[in-house]
Amino acid sequence: MNTVVNAFAVNAASTPAVVLQQWLLRRLGPAAGLWLEEALASLGGGGSDRDLYRCVSLVSRKLGKAALELDAAERAAACVARPDWDPSSWTVDQAARILLLLVTGPEGGRFASRLDQLCATADIDELVAFYRGLPLYPEPSRHRARAAEGVRSNMKVVFEAVVHRNPYPAEQLADEAWNQMVLKALFVGSALHPIVGLDRRSNAELARMLGDYAHERWAARRTISPELWRCVGPFAVGPLLEDFSRVLETGTAAERAAAVLALRNATDADAHGLLDRHAAFRDVVAARGVDWTTVLAFN
Amino acid sequence: MRFIDPHIHMSSRTTDDYERMKAAGVVAVIEPAFWLGQPRTNVGSFIDYLSSLVGWERFRASQFGIRHYCTIGLNSKEANNEELAEAVMDILPRYLSKEGVVAVGEIGFDDQTALEDKYYRAQLQLAREFDMVVMVHTPHRDKKAGTIRSMDVAVEMGMSPGKVVIDHNNEETVRAVLDRGFWAGFTLYPQTKMGNERMVEIVRQYGSERIFINSSADWGVSDPLAVPKTGRLMLERGIALEDVEATCYGNALRVYGQSGQFDEAHWMTPEAVDQRSLFEGNSVLRGQTPRVDDAPAPAVWAEDVTK
Numbered sequence A: 001m002n003t004v005v006n007a008f009a010v011n012a013a014s015t016p017a018v019v020l021q022q023w024l025l026r027r028l029g030p031a032a033g034l035w036l037e038e039a040l041a042s043l044g045g046g047g048s049d050r051d052l053y054r055c056v057s058l059v060s061r062k063l064g065k066a067a068l069e070l071d072a073a074e075r076a077a078a079c080v081a082r083p084d085w086d087p088s089s090w091t092v093d094q095a096a097r098i099l100l101l102l103v104t105g106p107e108g109g110r111f112a113s114r115l116d117q118l119c120a121t122a123d124i125d126e127l128v129a130f131y132r133g134l135p136l137y138p139e140p141s142r143h144r145a146r147a148a149e150g151v152r153s154n155m156k157v158v159f160e161a162v163v164h165r166n167p168y169p170a171e172q173l174a175d176e177a178w179n180q181m182v183l184k185a186l187f188v189g190s191a192l193h194p195i196v197g198l199d200r201r202s203n204a205e206l207a208r209m210l211g212d213y214a215h216e217r218w219a220a221r222r223t224i225s226p227e228l229w230r231c232v233g234p235f236a237v238g239p240l241l242e243d244f245s246r247v248l249e250t251g252t253a254a255e256r257a258a259a260v261l262a263l264r265n266a267t268d269a270d271a272h273g274l275l276d277r278h279a280a281f282r283d284v285v286a287a288r289g290v291d292w293t294t295v296l297a298f299n
Numbered sequence B: 001m002r003f004i005d006p007h008i009h010m011s012s013r014t015t016d017d018y019e020r021m022k023a024a025g026v027v028a029v030i031e032p033a034f035w036l037g038q039p040r041t042n043v044g045s046f047i048d049y050l051s052s053l054v055g056w057e058r059f060r061a062s063q064f065g066i067r068h069y070c071t072i073g074l075n076s077k078e079a080n081n082e083e084l085a086e087a088v089m090d091i092l093p094r095y096l097s098k099e100g101v102v103a104v105g106e107i108g109f110d111d112q113t114a115l116e117d118k119y120y121r122a123q124l125q126l127a128r129e130f131d132m133v134v135m136v137h138t139p140h141r142d143k144k145a146g147t148i149r150s151m152d153v154a155v156e157m158g159m160s161p162g163k164v165v166i167d168h169n170n171e172e173t174v175r176a177v178l179d180r181g182f183w184a185g186f187t188l189y190p191q192t193k194m195g196n197e198r199m200v201e202i203v204r205q206y207g208s209e210r211i212f213i214n215s216s217a218d219w220g221v222s223d224p225l226a227v228p229k230t231g232r233l234m235l236e237r238g239i240a241l242e243d244v245e246a247t248c249y250g251n252a253l254r255v256y257g258q259s260g261q262f263d264e265a266h267w268m269t270p271e272a273v274d275q276r277s278l279f280e281g282n283s284v285l286r287g288q289t290p291r292v293d294d295a296p297a298p299a300v301w302a303e304d305v306t307k
Helices: A002-006 A016-027 A030-043 A049-063 A072-081 A092-102 A108-120 A124-132 A140-152 A156-163 A168-172 A175-187 A204-219 A226-231 A239-250 A253-263 A269-277 A279-287 B015-023 B043-054 B056-062 B082-091 B114-129 B143-156 B174-179 B196-206 B226-236 B241-257 B275-280
Strands: B003-005 B026-032 B067-072 B101-108 B134-137 B164-166 B183-187 B211-214
Touching: A016 A030, A016 A072, A016 A092, A030 A049, A030 A092, A049 A092, A049 A108, A049 A124, A092 A108, A092 A124, A108 A124, A108 A140, A124 A140, A124 A156, A140 A156, A140 A168, A140 A175, A156 A168, A156 A175, A168 A175, A175 A204, A175 A226, A204 A226, A204 A239, A226 A253, A239 A253, A239 A269, A253 A269, A253 A279, A269 A279, B003 B226, B003 B241, B015 B026, B015 B056, B026 B101, B043 B056, B043 B067, B043 B082, B056 B067, B082 B114, B101 B114, B114 B134, B114 B143, B134 B143, B143 B164, B143 B174, B174 B183, B174 B196, B196 B211, B196 B226, B196 B241, B211 B226, B211 B241, B226 B241
Parallel strands: B003 B026, B026 B067, B067 B101, B101 B134, B134 B164, B164 B183, B183 B211
Antiparallel strands: none
């Protein structure tokens, strides 16, 4: 099997394909492990389209869908193999499907066209796997249209496969696409905190869009996710600061705590003045160690 | 109170239907690939349709707490377009191994033409290669002869009757189907096919072995609650509980369970990692109050099946 993997591995000890294969073989029984090794051998370096489609589909029937439940050493190996890669929530079928794709070789054009074919006839769980694999595919910039297609999906699990715990969007999407993605996450009720690079990719235009969205929700007397304010904080000046003032005075506990967290990153002096006017609450948020992963539960 | 509707075209139905079905106790549905009321003109529309059966529609059902399965095949009407049929036969193998595909179907005869015969046989061959159950659509016209011919061809092609469902039966066909060891599906339509009252009498006469019912609800006049309604009527008319359970739930599970893709555990004890169960609400919190459904209750045939 090593020959298959080494065929395209620059550093065999640490590529995603190598670690995926190790993780799988540690977890699979003998029959399932043998099936996987045979499938990898048949696809190594390319394989036929028919074998690829069939093997990828059969994965869930042959290997099951258990959670990988990576241990600390394995999660560390993931980071070495691919910076910012977070497969902590991956399942056996997802890992195996992506591994099968990866061993077909590093030529990006062929890879992308076969991925298109696979996505055209995919079931839900296959789509989730293919989109979770985006950060591992060869020639990353070739897959931007694929990522955009996933973001467009009406199926929340598919959308989140691109958007959550996936470094690809922050690395590859232009600002316009990135901003739409964040807005859509709020729109469909997806959490923002699992988005990789959320703070790094914040921008003034996104802050404006989110402010407008908040006003739309207020006008309709609908609730607003406290997470919305995270991407607004660094750009809070003028009218956006007035929005923060409104949240701090009339918001729910979680919204007010989110406003405090967001304003910590504000650059405008008036923003810190606003925070000072709510010093008691600000200090409670600090004392309780609230952060963006726990703010939704703050009360 | 649990029901399976083993033949229903949910792609043609509304979310109101899903809500009513869930409330009436439907836990799982099987959506056979069929035609769309007008003929498709190219293989691309088949690809999109079949992909929606394993993708979007399954997701949509999950949002209402109903598990969605499907059968994959080239229907008899469109088998009459030979160029299209050839192209569809080429893509079917790409779908047969997908998760939740429980059979090849619905296939068989419509006008009983030579082309229908050709592609019925070709798909029976495919079912044997992939070791799958087959769902056979029997024709509206010349029904009795068409049903017998469907069974003859299936046996000729080497299918075991225990892996073949002969669907859309009536009083005239049921005896032959049961005697030859096939499974007998009954479709309850408000105006054509079987009525609820007639169905009660069939179960009274033939019992429940290898007999089960479905709504075949689609884009025409049809009733997505036909299975729970008929189950209730059977109980009211004194049919034994175990016969109602078998015809409205258990037999569908037994025949399509042979696929390995259709398992009671999917709705009784959904796995937390299963992507399609995430939308039941309690697996992933996104800051909103989750919808937490009660655990599935044991089979109790309550009175309030439907209003």
